[in-house]
Amino acid sequence: MNYSQSWLTRPFTERSTQIFLGVLFLAVMVVSVLHLVMPEGSALYVSSYTVTLLGKYLCYALLAVAVDLVWGYLGILSLGHGAFFALGGYAMGMYLMRQIGDRGVYGDPTLPDFMVFLNWDSLPWYWHGFDMAWFAFIMVLLAPGLLALVFGFLAFRSRVTGVYLSIITQALTFALMLAFFRNEMGFGGNNGLTDFKDILGFDLRTDAARLGLFIATGIALAVGYVICRAIVTSKLGRVSVACRDAEARTRFLGYRVERVQLFVFVVSAMLAGVAGALYVPQVGIINPSEFSPLFSIEIVVWVALGGRATLYGAVIGAIIVNYAKTVFTGILPDAWLFALGALFVLVTVFLPKGIAGLLPGLKKKTDDESEAPTSGKEATA
Amino acid sequence: MSIIRSLKQLLIVCLLSLPVLGHAQANDEQAQSLLTQLAESSYGQKGKIAGEIARSGDERARGWLEAFSAGKLARIEPSKGDAEGSGKFVIVLSNRGRNWKVQDALTGDDLGEISRRDLDSIRVNNSLRSEIDGILSVIDLTVNDADKRLAAARGLRGNVDEAMAKKLTELMASEEDADVKATLNEALAIYKVEEQGDLSAVKTLSGSLNSEARAALNSATYSDDPALKQAARDALASIETKLKWNRAAETLYFGLSLGSVLVLAAIGLAITFGVMGVINMAHGELIMLGAYTTWGMQQMLPGQPGLALILSIPAGFLVSALAGVAIERSVIQFLKGRPLETLLATFGISLVLQQLVRTVISPLNRTVVTPDWMSGSIMVNEALSLTLNRLYIIGFALVVFVGLMLIMRKTRLGLEVRAVTQNRAMARSMGIKATKVDIMTFALGSGVAGLAGVALSQITNVGPNLGQNYIIDSFMVVVFGGVGNLWGTLVAGLSLGTINQLLEPWAGAVLAKILVLVFIILFIQKRPRGLFPQKGRAAEG
CATH class of the missing domain: 2.30.30.40 (SH3 Domains)
Incomplete structure (x- = not known):
């Protein structure tokens, strides 16, 4: 690798990044143009429903990239990334709730409907500031980032890795799910936050706002991808791969393994938070089910299907699985869990390198990194 | 009614x-x-x-x-x-x-x-009704059966009037059974405290846990007689301490019973995850299969829930063990040494099993009948009664634990399992068939999950989500106790159950669960290898 370049521009010299960004740009452009230009009856017309659906897939893709960053390049299988995604989503949801103002069912100018319903007379302290967009957008990064920082600091300092880390991340998201289900938490309990009206002054229900969100998600995915590429191609990225493959050896070579792990983990959590924040206005609701361990582990299977440690594989995996989910749950709702379960087994047993592993030409030219890892660390390492 | x-x-x-x-x-x-x-x-x-x-x-x-x-x-x-x-x-x-x-x-x-x-x-x-109750109790006090007399005497507390008091004093003199006599004495004392403000009767009541006795003492604290007032207060205070102990004992009992459920659910995992190092996320679904076996057995033997339950113990073991072997042979053996992939693949299996039960049997919960000999409760004293089904489960958990301990410590299989996990190559060169040991161990761990399912069917709903609810808890117990250590699992399960119950009264059920999870997460940071870490060569695994 050429380290003479700046770490930030280096990704753009890579073939894989160029192709990825090109494809992503084209796709977003085509969808936007077809949506705007084509008449509604035309076969090529992209409805705003489809635009929102594609926007949702792109959010999932960004989330998958975040998971691939920690799993593929750091060897940490996080079963709790749904928690970071949901926290970002809640931060955005709180902003959108405050934007409703007095247009809610109860017409209270400051309190969201569910608080009026619960007979609360004032905003809880942590809801203050969310009426300002800049504050909310900072919190989108800060809330998941802080959780990752505290959790990661405790975990990596005491060298919790491998399966143990996976299980406690799962416990983390499970605990958060239980907590957010409680009405007393002040996040709408079971129902979560919903009934949003507008974002930054634009009405969420208009086609223009939907298209804008879709394009914003595309840009976020591109930026997130480049950030991840920049990290993994930097020296830090090489060290993190070293941590993945031989943690003890890296430590003995003098690297502060836990700092590398913590940095990458926090960045990944923030990316997940951004994905969640873009997801919420497009779907129109955020509730505690996003914290469910099943969702978090589903993300991992997107990455596994696409191919670990490639980043673009994560994007491919996320889009394929979610498209399949949309199709399946429409036609055969009962069969979806069978298909998902089978996917878990088949991918891990027969396709350890994922779909990206089936594209050897592309991989060899662009990825000078050692092959994608086929195994994580030993359970007790 | x-x-x-x-x-x-x-x-x-x-x-x-x-x-x-x-x-x-x-x-x-x-x-x-x-x-x-x-x-x-x-x-x-x-x-x-x-x-x-x-x-x-x-x-x-x-x-x-x-x-x-x-x-x-x-x-x-x-x-x-x-x-x-x-x-x-x-x-x-x-x-x-x-x-x-x-x-x-x-x-x-x-x-x-x-x-x-x-x-x-x-x-x-x-x-009139309460008068008649009193009259009936007096009739019952003359029957031959001491248990009936005791029940009658208990019913009399707080219902004694002047006419009856005389009769009771006579009956008490001729009463031979000590318990009945004491209860009658209590009933009379309540009457005396309430109606006559008798100071010596207050003393009789000072150890009583009966609510009528407390009510009588309470009313006595408003009496004009300062001596009586003081005595009643003292008596109430001593009752309060006694009640506190009883409440503590009750919490402990609930804690142990929850803990033994956790131990049952986790102990199979302690074998497959702890000893073999295989992450089986479908463990919860193996528990579910055990519970459904109980249900199926009861469907096959209608009208004999007790027999069906006893037969389900071997049947549940067998069903889950076979399912475990199928999982091991079809998936896990190909993922040896890749724990994270094993985790994902077995999670997929758990989804398939859940959906299978939903499609084949029903997405709704099934009811499993509790046999007569398991329902009801044992009354230790007035403030403390222990439900029988939980008592049975505590016993069952201990039996399963001891059985597993014996298998791991005293049998050839246990020896070979330990040998293979400590040094596979060396064990094989000594002539141990490692693959066979893998299968047997996994069957054992899975079968124990089936046993847990049989037990759980008696206290929770049997539905497709049964396993899901226990998988995270089970992993927590194993990790908390220290991987590869059956004693650790026992101690961890029982203590987590007790902690949960201790927190529940002031934090509520959900918050208590969250607090316990947070506690474990923090604990793992402090001691990554659990309460009882393995030492020596096994720890290098």
Whole structure:
């Protein structure tokens, strides 16, 4: 690798990044143009429903990239990334709730409907500031980032890795799910936050706002991808791969393994938070089910299907699985869990390198990194 | 309820009337006249007459009084009834609808159904009811069965009046059973404290956990007599401490019972995850299979829930063990040494198993019947009673634990398992068939999950999500206790259960669970290898 370049521009010299960004740009452009230009009856017309659906897939893709960053390049299988995604989503949801103002069912100018319903007379302290967009957008990064920082600091300092880390991340998201289900938490309990009206002054229900969100998600995915590429191609990225493959050896070579792990983990959590924040206005609701361990582990299977440690594989995996989910749950709702379960087994047993592993030409030219890892660390390492 | 009550009355009446038939004729006239008086007198008089009925020595008196107290003693109206039935006293067995099923109060004959308009119920009010309860208790105090006497004496507390107090003092003198005597003494003391402000009686009550006794003492604290007031306060304080201990014991019991459930759910995982190092996320679904086996067994043996439950123990073990072997052979063996992939693949299997149960059986919960010998509870004292099904599960968990311990420590299989996990290559070169050991170990761990399912079917809903609810808890228990350590699993399970129960009263069930999870997450940071980390070579795994 050429380290003479700046770490930030280096990704753009890579073939894989160029192709990825090109494809992503084209796709977003085509969808936007077809949506705007084509008449509604035309076969090529992209409805705003489809635009929102594609926007949702792109959010999932960004989330998958975040998971691939920690799993593929750091060897940490996080079963709790749904928690970071949901926290970002809640931060955005709180902003959108405050934007409703007095247009809610109860017409209270400051309190969201569910608080009026619960007979609360004032905003809880942590809801203050969310009426300002800049504050909310900072919190989108800060809330998941802080959780990752505290959790990661405790975990990596005491060298919790491998399966143990996976299980406690799962416990983390499970605990958060239980907590957010409680009405007393002040996040709408079971129902979560919903009934949003507008974002930054634009009405969420208009086609223009939907298209804008879709394009914003595309840009976020591109930026997130480049950030991840920049990290993994930097020296830090090489060290993190070293941590993945031989943690003890890296430590003995003098690297502060836990700092590398913590940095990458926090960045990944923030990316997940951004994905969640873009997801919420497009779907129109955020509730505690996003914290469910099943969702978090589903993300991992997107990455596994696409191919670990490639980043673009994560994007491919996320889009394929979610498209399949949309199709399946429409036609055969009962069969979806069978298909998902089978996917878990088949991918891990027969396709350890994922779909990206089936594209050897592309991989060899662009990825000078050692092959994608086929195994994580030993359970007790 | 009313059906059960009527059946009970029927039974009592039958039992009481059977031996009487011989000399019943002589008493019938007297009984008829007493009942007529009861029917025709005022409320104030009725209590007295009820007492007379009780004293008449008639064995049927109990049935009459009970029916009277329940408002089910009636007379066929002399004016409207047919010639032979009119004026007869009857016990109403069922008062649903227009026609009531009745039974002759004197002979016990079934009189079929009579229009409710022809029946004249003998009215009763609340003060009469409690008076009758007292009278009935006194009747019961003279029976031969000590348990019945004890129950009667318990019922008397708080219901004693002046007339009864005299009678009770007599009965107490002749009472031989110590428990009954003590309870009678308590009943009398409550009366004395309440009515007479007797200081020595306060002392008698000072250790009592009975709520009536506490109420009596409480009212005594408002008395004008300072000595009595102080004594009552002291007595109440001592009762309060005693109650506190009992509450603590109860929490401990609930904690242990929750803990033993956790131990049961986690102990199979302690074998597959802890000893073999295989992450089986489908462990919860193996538990679920065990629970469904119990349900299936009960469907196959309708009417014999107890037998079905006992048979489900081996059957549940077998079903889950076979499912475990199938998982091991079809997936896990190909992912040896890749724990994260194993985790994902077995998670996929768990999804498939859940959906399979949903599609094949039902997405709804199934009911598993609890056999009679497992329902009910043991009363340790007035403030503490232990439910039997939980007691059985605590016992079952301990038996399973000891059994597994013995297998791992004392059998050839256990030895080979430990050898293979510590050094696979060396074990194989010593002639141990490692693959066979893998299968056996996994079958054992999975089978134990099935046993957990059989036990869980007795206390939770049997549904497709049963396993999901326990998988995270089970992993937490194993990790908390220290991987590869069965003792650790036992201690961790029991202590986590107890901690959860201790937190519940002031934090609520959900928050308690969250706190426990957070506690474990923090604990793992402090001691990544759990409570009892493995030492030496095994730790390098």
